[in-house]
Amino acid sequence: MSPHDRADALWPQVRREEFVRDWLHACVIDMAQETVPLPPGYSDPTVRSLVLFDDGDVHLSLAMFDAQASCADRSGQDTLEFADGWTRLWFVRADRVEAQRICRTDTPQAGVRRDPPRQVRPGQEFLLDNASEILRFTAIGGACIFLRLLVRNPMQRHAVEHDAASGAIVRIRQAQxxxxxxxxxxxxxxxxxxxxxxxxxxxxxxxxxxxxxxxxxxxxxxxxxxxxxxxxxxxxxxxxxxxxxxxxxxxxxxxxxxxxxxxxxx
Missing domain, CATH: 1.25.40 (Serine Threonine Protein Phosphatase 5, Tetratricopeptide repeat)
Known part of the structure; x- marks a missing residue:
């Protein structure tokens, strides 16, 4: 079974609020026992996540976006990174959240194309081709929690960073x-x-x-x-x-x- 087939089989089973609640309840029980380790997690300046599943090709995590940290993190150069694979997002909580889909174009003069920001609602789903699309939050008024399913692409050869303001290429990052x-x-x-x-x-x-x-x-x-x-x-x-x-x-x-x-x- 290919990574895409495994992701397609997994996604309908997890993109439900009942699944998230049950999984978090199991984490609470583990925390109380203290001897059982919590799931691995990742943290960058704006997004924190707990890993639910990862077999090397398919990665599933429960993520929380930190609006205050995002505002503080914009002090440096603001860049857009287009990397490998495909991502599915499903929003568990979205309190006054707006997001904008940004696409990398093949036209050097344009660099990137931005769709108008749109309100995100609980239960809404996004499918992104990471080599050419990203989703950027433009407004968050409260909680923003989402399931993130990543299917990695072993054939993707590089990732590209663009300056968010001008769309110009900042760097090309090696991925093989x-x-x-x-x-x-x-x-x-x-x-x-x-x-x-x-x-x-x-x-x-x-x-x-x-x-x-x-x-x-x-x-x-x-x-x-x-x-x-x-x-x-x-x-x-x-x-x-x-x-x-x-x-x-x-x-x-x-x-x-x-x-x-x-x-x-x-």
Whole structure:
């Protein structure tokens, strides 16, 4: 049975308030006994969750959004991250909650597309393709508790972060172990001054995923500015990924402004 089939079989059994109440009641009994460990949990600045089930491919948790922590966490750069897999959300409690679906577009100029914020009600469900969609809370007046079912995608090669205000790419994060080792090898070659690594970077780009192509060009620039800039210029015109072409053009223009002599290579 595939991860999607397992998730499809599990979801109807858990997306009920009775299930959540029974599960929490069992946790209360465990707490009273003290010798029984509570389920594992996760916490970031805005969302806390308890894990109900995780087999490596399918992850089910009960999560609570902290509105006060969310306001405090917005002090730094506000970013939108599109990662791997698919997520289903089912709201147990939603007191004066509004949420906005944000989609990553294939148009470099747009970056992201935002749907109008809509009120979220208890029992409402959302299905998200994490590589291109996220759900962002825009208003929370009270409790916000939801079940979250994640189906991981082992074929997803990278995650992308966008600046929330402009939609511009902030960073591309590696998500594959093999490609991560390639990335580290390129960085080691650059650190050791091995300029022959540029030949590999120039020969392999179309067989590499976008994040690794971008990393290779950056390392080539650090090894040899002239040869690296030529690769950057080629990427800005020829790379098949429109977001990466836009990022290469932005970097090229910034470098030309700082180092006009590079224009002789273009």
């Amino acid at each position: 172990a093999h490609e991560g080792r390639l990335q580290m090898t390129l960085s080691l070659l650059r650190s050791l001054g091995r300029a022959d690594a540029i030949d590999t970077i120039a020969d392999k780009p179309q067989s590499w995923p976008p994040d690794l192509r971008w990393h290779g060009v950056r390392e080539a620039l650090a090894l040899d500015s002239r040869r690296g800039f030529a690769l950057l210029e080629a990427m800005s015109r020829e790379d098949p990924d429109p977001m990466l072409r836009a990022l290469a053009r932005e970097t090229r223009d910034r470098l030309l402004q700082a180092y006009p002599q590079l224009g002789e290579i273009a």
